[in-house]
Amino acid sequence: MNAKNIFKLCVIGSLGMATLGLTLMVSALPAAAHGERSQEPFLRMRTAQWYDTRWNPQKTNVNDEAMLSGKIHISEDWPRAVVKPNRTFINVGSPSSVFTRLSSKVNGTPMMTSGPMEIGGDYEYVIKLRGRLPGHHHIHPMLAVNGAGPIAGPGGWMDIVGNYKDFTNPVKLLVGGTIDTETAGLTAGLFWHVVWGTLGFLWIAWFSIRPMFLIRARVLAQEGGDALLNDPVDRVVAFGMLGVTFTLIAIGFFYTDSQYPYTIPLQAGEPKIKSTHLKSDLTVKVLAADYDVPGRALRMTLQVTNSGEQPLSIGEFTTAGIRFLNKVGVANNMDPTYPPEIMATDGLHIEDESPINPGETREVKLDSRDSLWEIQRLMDLVHDPDQRFGGLIMAWDEAGNRHINSIAGNIIPVFTRATAG
Amino acid sequence: MALFRTAEIIKASKLPPEGVRLSRMIDAVYFLPIAYLGVFATFHMHFDLLAGDWDFWIDWKDRQFWVTVTPIVEVMYPGAIMYYFWTFYRQPFGATLSITGLLVGKWITIVFAWYWWANFPANFVMPASMVSSALILDATLLLTRSWMLTAIFGVWAFAMMFNPTQYAIFGYSHQPVVIDGQLMSLADYMGFTFVRTGTPEYIRIIEVGSLRTFGGHTVWISAFFSAFVSMLVFTIWWQIGHFVGQSFFWVKGKRGVMSRMNDTMIVGTDEFAQRHGTPDGIAPGARVAARTAATTIS
Numbered sequence: 001m002n003a004k005n006i007f008k009l010c011v012i013g014s015l016g017m018a019t020l021g022l023t024l025m026v027s028a029l030p031a032a033a034h035g036e037r038s039q040e041p042f043l044r045m046r047t048a049q050w051y052d053t054r055w056n057p058q059k060t061n062v063n064d065e066a067m068l069s070g071k072i073h074i075s076e077d078w079p080r081a082v083v084k085p086n087r088t089f090i091n092v093g094s095p096s097s098v099f100t101r102l103s104s105k106v107n108g109t110p111m112m113t114s115g116p117m118e119i120g121g122d123y124e125y126v127i128k129l130r131g132r133l134p135g136h137h138h139i140h141p142m143l144a145v146n147g148a149g150p151i152a153g154p155g156g157w158m159d160i161v162g163n164y165k166d167f168t169n170p171v172k173l174l175v176g177g178t179i180d181t182e183t184a185g186l187t188a189g190l191f192w193h194v195v196w197g198t199l200g201f202l203w204i205a206w207f208s209i210r211p212m213f214l215i216r217a218r219v220l221a222q223e224g225g226d227a228l229l230n231d232p233v234d235r236v237v238a239f240g241m242l243g244v245t246f247t248l249i250a251i252g253f254f255y256t257d258s259q260y261p262y263t264i265p266l267q268a269g270e271p272k273i274k275s276t277h278l279k280s281d282l283t284v285k286v287l288a289a290d291y292d293v294p295g296r297a298l299r300m301t302l303q304v305t306n307s308g309e310q311p312l313s314i315g316e317f318t319t320a321g322i323r324f325l326n327k328v329g330v331a332n333n334m335d336p337t338y339p340p341e342i343m344a345t346d347g348l349h350i351e352d353e354s355p356i357n358p359g360e361t362r363e364v365k366l367d368s369r370d371s372l373w374e375i376q377r378l379m380d381l382v383h384d385p386d387q388r389f390g391g392l393i394m395a396w397d398e399a400g401n402r403h404i405n406s407i408a409g410n411i412i413p414v415f416t417r418a419t420a421g
Numbered sequence: 422m423a424l425f426r427t428a429e430i431i432k433a434s435k436l437p438p439e440g441v442r443l444s445r446m447i448d449a450v451y452f453l454p455i456a457y458l459g460v461f462a463t464f465h466m467h468f469d470l471l472a473g474d475w476d477f478w479i480d481w482k483d484r485q486f487w488v489t490v491t492p493i494v495e496v497m498y499p500g501a502i503m504y505y506f507w508t509f510y511r512q513p514f515g516a517t518l519s520i521t522g523l524l525v526g527k528w529i530t531i532v533f534a535w536y537w538w539a540n541f542p543a544n545f546v547m548p549a550s551m552v553s554s555a556l557i558l559d560a561t562l563l564l565t566r567s568w569m570l571t572a573i574f575g576v577w578a579f580a581m582m583f584n585p586t587q588y589a590i591f592g593y594s595h596q597p598v599v600i601d602g603q604l605m606s607l608a609d610y611m612g613f614t615f616v617r618t619g620t621p622e623y624i625r626i627i628e629v630g631s632l633r634t635f636g637g638h639t640v641w642i643s644a645f646f647s648a649f650v651s652m653l654v655f656t657i658w659w660q661i662g663h664f665v666g667q668s669f670f671w672v673k674g675k676r677g678v679m680s681r682m683n684d685t686m687i688v689g690t691d692e693f694a695q696r697h698g699t700p701d702g703i704a705p706g707a708r709v710a711a712r713t714a715a716t717t718i719s
């Protein structure tokens with residue numbers, strides 16, 4: 001552990017202590033606040049609904065490639081309090097640039113700049129990364145919405161091993177040759193900063209090797225003092241400095257221009273990405289939902305109609321990047337690398353577990369019960385300005401085909417255990 | 422034949438040799454820790470609040486906003502500081518002092534905050550250097566000895582020389598690259614490849630606006646516009662320098678009337694005593710005589 005890390009830990013530690021102290025003042029709950037949990041539940045449940053997130057591989061060498069991928073559904077029930085996703089950017093939430101981003105594709109289209117997203121649309125993103133800074137990093141996909149801020153997706157741990165000194169990030173230039181983004185233009189930039197800085201300090205030094213203030217002020221106060229302070233040698237130096245400055249500017253400009261004959265301005269266009277839509281043979285309507293505060297459970301009564309040809313079983317409810325599964329979900333959609341801290345493999349209970357048959361309409365009582373509701377701070381729903389919840393319901397047929405429905409509805413809190421049933 | 426007029430100036434100041442030595446000590450203490458550090462700390466904060474992001478990131482350095490905003494913001498402090506050093510000392514280094522000071526602050530930030538703490542390479546967060554423009558501005562004031570001619574010619578050159586100076590530093594970043602079949606400048610790609618969690622792409626305020634007449638010569642149109650606004654801003658800040666740099670004091674004259682004295686250098690001179698008397702009401706010559714007499718008696 002070197003001095004830099006110790007210093008960083010000290011600063012982070014003291015910030016953490018300050019945060020903890022402040023939190024204890026307002027709440028008795030321990031402050032395990034990591035960015036994503038501090039966002040309000042209604043915002044996390046009803047904006048971007050994240051699913052199929054993958055951090056691959058979980059261990060990367062410096063310079064090796066890794067992938068962050070997954071899908072988002074833009075909730076139909078986008079809250080009124082949040083600016084609509086007219087200009088969005090799929091970002092990576094990481095502690096500084098621990099990876100560099102090599103490419104980012106959304107529904108197959110490169111998303112290098114920001115663009116609009118459609119409410120109710122579905123987007124699959126694939127972000128190619130390159131390991132840069134060794135360490136154990138918590139990485140989130142993020143949907144940044146202009147005017148609303150970043151909406152963090154689920155976070156997973158990714159390790160980068162090796163040595164930062166070996167890191168390079170070469171890019172092919174259109175006119176031929178490659179350039180490393182880590183060092184491109186660094187020499188020229190430092191050179192000109194040193195040149196101009198030196199000239200600037202020389203100019204100041206020229207006047208500071210002589211009496212600077214008190215004496216000159218006294219002379220200036222006298223008759224003829226102004227003329228006396230107008231030293232001819234300073235005028236010569238000023239003319240010289242003007243000449244040197246203009247000459248250097250011209251040399252720098254024309255030399256650079258000849259070095260890079262083909263240049264383009266910054267590109268500020270926007271990608272127009274076509275959305276896809278969720279496919280499901282089920283129609284799901286939220287009849288009622290309540291929220292058992294002490295029991296840490298969300299209970300929903302859904303009216304589910306199967307208009308397909310196969311019997312379907314509900315296996316997963318996912319919201320705010322947190323997954324609640326039952327046996328069906330585990331059998332069909334269990335990714336062993338998914339962070340266990342944001343997944344409850346026995347967190348979904350259905351009163352009648354038999355599959356919903358083709359043509360059948362059934363009232364389904366769904367209960368997603370787990371301490372994750374509290375750990376992930378989704379309990380705070382009751383303090384939100386908008387008492388609605390949302391999420392994705394996933395169901396599977398015998399062959400393992402998935403059917404996804406985005407749901408949203410009103411939610412009523414239940415405060416005491418006595419009324420919980 | 423001496424290089425400088427220093428000897429003549431010292432003589433004209435009528436300070437005794439120990440006063441001259443003391444004045445050099447005041448120069449050192451006042452100039453470095455007070456004037457220089459004060460300017461660099463406050464100007465750095467002022468600049469980062471008004472034009473920070475354009476200066477921080479390579480993918481914000483566009484032809485419209487960066488070129489317009491930077492000179493306008495960077496001419497503010499020089500205006501006030503130049504007023505102060507010129508009016509009271511006829512020292513023509515106010516702009517260079519402000520802008521080298523700003524850059525000292527910038528580089529401390531780059532090394533410790535950007536590189537050491539946040540792990541961004543220096544090329545990605547390279548600041549612009551307006552020292553060239555500052556030298557032009559200072560030299561213009563020295564040669565014209567007029568704030569108005571400085572505002573017209575010096576500030577005009579200050580803003581117009583911004584882009585050609587920066588081109589030597591940032592020209593490389595406009596080389597085209599193709600990523601996933603899409604044309605970008607290297608600067609755009611660097612903005613994309615270095616992940617900034619809290620600064621998504623749409624935060625950039627670049628290349629929007631209507632300064633697009635005269636075909637593709639956007640950068641010169643922006644520079645002209647910037648130069649005109651900079652002239653106005655320079656004048657305003659020169660006046661701010663005038664306002665906060667006033668030095669006067671109130672004296673109670675022989676008849677008991679308070680009057681404002683702008684000539685601060687007159688204090689302690691015989692002329693002052695003759696006009697206003699001395700605190701104990703005795704003329705300077707008489708006071709010395711009285712003190713000598715008192716010493717003798719005791």
Ligand SMILES: [Cu+2]
Binds near residue numbers: 034036138139155
């Ligand atoms: Cu995290």
